[in-house]
Amino acid sequence: MAGLYVHIPFCASRCIYCGFYSTTLPALITDYLSATGREMQLRKHYLDEPVSTIYLGGGTPSQLSPRQTEQIFCDIDRTWGLAHAEEVTMECNPDDVTEEYAAQVATLPINRISLGIQTFSDERLRFLHRRHDTRQARRAVELLRKAGFNNISIDLMFGFPGETLNEWRDDIRQALQLDVEHISAYSLMYEEETALFRMLETGKIDELDDEISKNMYELLVGELEQNGYEHYEISNFAKPARRSRHNSSYWKGIPYIGIGAAAHSYDRTSRQWNIADIQQYIRGINDGSCVFEREELDLRTRYNDMITTALRTCEGISMPLVRNDFGENYARYLLKSAEKSIAQHLLTLEDDHLRLTREGVFVSNDVMSDLIALTTP
Incomplete structure (x- = not known):
């Protein structure tokens, strides 16, 4: 079995920590989705095995309308079929999840949602330049449950400048109250060329002490394991039988194809990655070829x-x-x-x-x- 990743690089705004390739130009969405559909056809034979996991990541996939998201699945079905897709995940931002949106997305082949909550502190959310607040985060989970989703993952961050162990404990407590199936938790990273990194370099903020970060991680592991979550990967915790199958395929060396600008692919003997420029990506696809780099693996x-x-x-x-x-x-x-x-x-x-x-x-x-x-x- 193999994995399929589709990169949706559109965001309403840029978060200060994000090092992933994205754009805030929604006018390109229509041309981009046409290009991803064509890329699927151009690379139809990259995989020798059926697609068993699908992941729509970003960027912010929930910036697409349900109809636009449906177009992606039509292209996938036309190229590889959906019959073997056991896990289909889409990343969402909490502020995009309305009752109507959740109900419409539930009619698509998606059976798992990854929700970018990050923190339950409104102050820290503003610091990150996230568009949602704590109330919207809780409401998003409630609406997704109401729409029928029974496999929800949330992202959390710890190690903010000045964050205390008690503040992090409160974030964990609020995450547990949501009773989601999966939690991914990461220490705040200072990626080069991000606004957050520039703030650190210019002395506007200080990185949290390593010992405090270590204590935060140990608290995380202890609290989640005590509440029935399996610590199955360094940053990932799941209730029984709720591991992320798609991400697990990366760690197990299972082949996958990445569709879209900046998307990566792996076929056991090589890696390749598409150009991280949406306009050059679209031009290349329209000319009948995908612009990428490739590395053969010895x-x-x-x-x-x-x-x-x-x-x-x-x-x-x-x-x-x-x-x-x-x-x-x-x-x-x-x-x-x-x-x-x-x-x-x-x-x-x-x-x-x-x-x-x-x-x-x-x-x-x-x-x-x-x-x-x-x-x-």
């Missing part, structure tokens, strides 16, 4: 990709899989490279699987760096 690159994806999950790295896919030399190299982190209780080796400990999760980038193969073993 064995060492695929091994390193496996390290930085599989280790994020609760299953960790399967040593039998490493031996089968990469050979004994890589398996020996991995075990040797892991010795220091195992001794420091950052990694465990149990049941022939390497896994991050809770302490290791917080320094996962350092642990992964130690396992990366800089040369062929």
Whole structure:
């Protein structure tokens, strides 16, 4: 089975932290959707397997009207079919979710909503330049439930400048009150070329202390696990049988195709990414070709990709899989490279699987760096 990602790069306004490619030019929507439909036809044979998960991300997919969103699904059905699509997710902003909108979207093949709440503090929402407030966030979940959605994920952020542990505890408490099926929680990141990064560089804000961020993460994990959520990936928590299948495919190395400007694709032997310019993307498609860059993946690159994806999950790295896919030399190299982190209780080796400990999760980038193969073993 394979995944399909469709990038919807339209936003009503830019949030100060966002490093994803997007535009605030809604006049381009019609031409863009025509182009994504054509790209699907041009790349119809990129995947050798049926599409089992679909993800509409952005940008802000809920900036499209239900009719425009329906057009995307018509194009998908015409190209690959929808019969095998077990999970179909769309990202939404809370302020876009009205009773009418939720009811109309519920008539589409979408069976999972990812709602960008970020925080339940109106002050922090204003700081991020989000367009919704706390009341709208709660109301959006209520309206989606009323429309029949029984698989809702919400995004949360922690580590805001000046944020306290008690403020973060209150965000977690309010998230739990919504009783959603899935929660993704991320530490606030300072991506280069974002307004947030410039604020940090010019001294307008200070980054939160690492020790406080660590305590926030530990509080998050403890509270969500205590309330029945499985911590199945570094930043992701799910109720039983409610893991994100689409995102899990990225961590398991399952092939996927990305449609739209700046969208990425992977077919096990190569990666490619479309040009991050909506107008050049549309022109290329209209000329009969997709403008993209491509990287062929050798064995060492695929091994390193496996390290930085599989280790994020609760299953960790399967040593039998490493031996089968990469050979004994890589398996020996991995075990040797892991010795220091195992001794420091950052990694465990149990049941022939390497896994991050809770302490290791917080320094996962350092642990992964130690396992990366800089040369062929």
